[in-house]
Amino acid sequence: MDRFIPSRSAIDLEVAHYNLVGNSPLKSLNQNIEVASPSKELYKQRLSERLMGDSKENGKILAFKSKAPAPPEGYVNQMTEVYTQQSGNAPTKKVMRSLPQAPERILDAPDLVDDYYLNLLDWSCNNIIAVALGSAVYLWNAETGTVDPLMETNTDGDDYVTSISWGKDGKHIAIGTNSAEVQIWDADRQRQVRTLKGHAARVGALAWNGTTLASGGRDTNILQHDVRIRDHLTATLVGHEQEVCGLKYSPSGQLASGGNDNLLHIWDSNSISRGGTYLHRLDQHQAAVKALAWCPFQSNLLATGGGTADRTIKFWNTQTGAMLNSIDTHSQVCALQWNSHEREILSSHGYSQNQLCLWKYPTMAKIAEFNGHSARVLHMAQNPTGDTIVSAAADETMRFWRVFKEKDSSIAKARNPTSNSKSVLKSVNIR
Template identity: 55%
Template sequence: MDAGKTPSWSPLRKKIVRKKNSHGNLDRFIPNRAAMDFDFARYMMTEGRKVKENPLASSPSKGAYQKLLAEVFNMNRTRILAFKDKPPTPVELFPTEVYSSQQLKSVKPRRHIPQSSERTLDAPDILDDYYLNLLDWGSSNILSIALGNTLYLWNASDGSSSDLVTIEDDYGPITSVRWAPDGQHIAIGLHNSEVQLWDITAKRKLRTLHGGHRARVGALDWNNYILTTGAMDSRIINNDVRMRSQIVETYRGHTREVCGLKWSASGQQLASGANDNLLHIWDKAMASSTRWLHRFEDHTAAVKALAWCPFQSNLLASGGGAGDRCIKFWNTRTGSCLNSVDTGSQVCCLLWNKNEQELLSSHGFTDNQLTLWKYPSMVKMAELTGHTSRVLFMTQSPSGCTVASAAADETLRFWKVFGSPEAGKPAPKTNSEPFANVSRIR
């Protein structure tokens, strides 16, 4: 390098020296020596430039050495001191690019949750009883609700309503209802301990199940052709509706009225809750009818609200009554409690969103609200108000969009709380074959 000449990197240095940092001070340029080739720099400042300007001035041996150095250090490079690594691409704090329509489609918009019910129907004479289950929505899109001694059907497809049966005073009132998986048959629990099976298409009773319980039947659930019943006598009975002697198994573990029954989606585990504050998990494969898989004693009030998670098979949510007010989450494979949330009010019902990781709870004292929770953070997404008494019963439409709630204020309300179902998701298949021979059983 000739004396007095300005190095080629001086403008870069000058430019950097004039930059100011975030504190308003001048930054100092510190070259990255690890990224510099000092052997090549020395060669260029001494012999390399002479070889370029006068290649005949050196001896043959020295010329061969110079040629070798030139090949090694790549004579095409012009800058003496240079960074080997390419400087990083600057990050734009405020991007100006326009997103394509395909990119916009991939961004999921935040769902709007209506704060008021879209429809309200009268429900006179509905029983104000926490331990009963008087509302259910079948796979054929027909909602059933028990009002006193009469079971009413409301067709959500066309808005029509009709009554299916009125029970005599000696047998009623109706204490529980539950649709069979096929959506054409329904089970009705009665105050006199009997259970009736009805065909809604023909509007006729198929048979009466009796002899299993000694008190009112307040909880029902289906597991294919097995109808499980829970009663005030603390018993849980599995009834095979295809058989004349229908009782196939009796679970004994509760000491007070059974008010919550839910089979898992796999049909392998049954969750039961009762007024003894206990929650049991029964395994279908276990031979003993008196030995539960898990027994949970964490709730401090009656356990009625039960809901199996649709996206995690071993996850169960349970809710406690007025003396407990908690929603608890259980891993039924390990038997561990994953979380407990104090809701501040009586938990009456729980429903999972079929399309999102959300849980809806209905409450009694003191706000009588429906609360939508984000799972697993359990952050409140919305609180739906409108009922003026405790929201004792809640059910979900087959599509998963709409929730119906019934309260002691004698109203039935419909809420668009769960959004739209997944596109292209096939409807669940139903099987009516188990009921083919029921009409012949007397």
């Protein structure tokens, strides 16, 4: 074991020596004799000189100066640029965008069928709007403003157009009719390509997934068609008890279907291959489920809207079937559109407000209301750049709202002719 070697660095050796050999105060325990150390006296003297300025050679340690001494001539602080330079990643103040108080353009849409369960409006990737007016379908070019009639059903009977949906190529359009047919048209050549049969009642909903077309009818069935082959019918999806009024494919291939039976079904390729059974059956809505919208920034997030007896917007995790949120809008929900640039969702409503509402997701705080329609706003569609929404209502008008701001505003201005102030509130009869 190492020896203990005491440290005597804190011992004053002069005082110790004086106590041992001099007149030590220990000789008399009853006497208080102050021991003065020469080294301590010297320390006190020098400390007093420094602090109190008793020495002529040295001033106070904390002496007051009128200003800081100037740096030596030619001295440059190398850190000045570091502290004064603004960081490239520094957060900038978010600029709030202005929201329109009125539509940028209004078009007449006479004979637009006032039926909640139909889908009569769509906007293609080539910037062409297709709208069904009675027994005819018209194409409105958003760049040139020209209107071209595409087709018309047999006017001898009571046939009329009940649904339309653009293909992803922007060239082909599917049209459902009251006579239970699905027609495929080439919009560029304005000619019918083929007719798809299989439904026993009107076809009120259509949705594309590549070359696969899903159609939903009043016969409660959902049919899947492969438009490339002669025997086009590839699957029959059975699950609804009343008319199918909403169909939407997600980018990942899941199919959401809503019906007048208040049911929402989620289908995927695996469930369809197992005999056409649904993946999830969701019955939390209290009215018809027509409004469907897949989230652009989360693949398994679906928003749905209910009819007059329900009036809610609900959000679902389609992988688990869990309902994530539900908000009461106090009005019939007719259509939903997500903002592809911000976490926002736009809803259109019927009784009793007949308006559009912009909501912040996921808090569902209402950002703005857009008024102008005098009847229920049945349909909405979004332009290719994602900044403008067109709404079609039972008041037989179509209104354009620039509610979503595109990230590159110069591109939006070049592609979006509806932003031209000269066309604001100009009424054009597209019939």
